[in-house]
Amino acid sequence: ESNLGRRMVVSLVGFVFVFTALVVLSFSAEELKLKYGPAESQPVRLFTDEDLAKYNGQEDNRPIYMAVKGVVFDVTSGRDFYGKDSLYNSLVGKDSTRAVAKMSLKAEDLTDDDVTTGLSEDELQSLDDVFNNVYKAKYPIVGYTAQRILNKDGSPNRNFKPEDQPHFNLKDEF
16 A cells, blocks of 8 residues: 555656656746846836826826926826826926925926925935835836936937836947
8 A cells, every 4th residue: 555655656657757858848948037137128218297297197098297397207006196187296297306305286386497406405415315215115116207318419428327127228229
């Protein structure tokens, strides 16, 4: 009786081994890439003011995007806050750096012209805190504003580094 049990266990183990080998061999090399291998570099999406304005929360079937410090975030998961007719809808579809720094919804603070000029040290500290602890922590980065990637003359900003890709190399993009 114990020999029969051992033979059954050995047969079962052999079956599992053969089955596993057949399954593994049925996949192509492409399908067997490491699940957690090195991250592939993603292209950086550049948003013009016109591009970003299309994601202003006014259409239910379109994502909602908002930029802070030139980083464009997908805030669609916060539709109750940023969607049409919501409290913070005026912040979306644009770079709202100044408004976030000043904790303001005033029209004069909802501009991307010289967004940090004239901000106090407290406002700049508040901006960094909200940027890092709210937006970067909670919402996916989908791209960058033209002002963050390009110089005023339209040439590439050689100092640009994506927030979500620390090993990014500008020469790979241009």
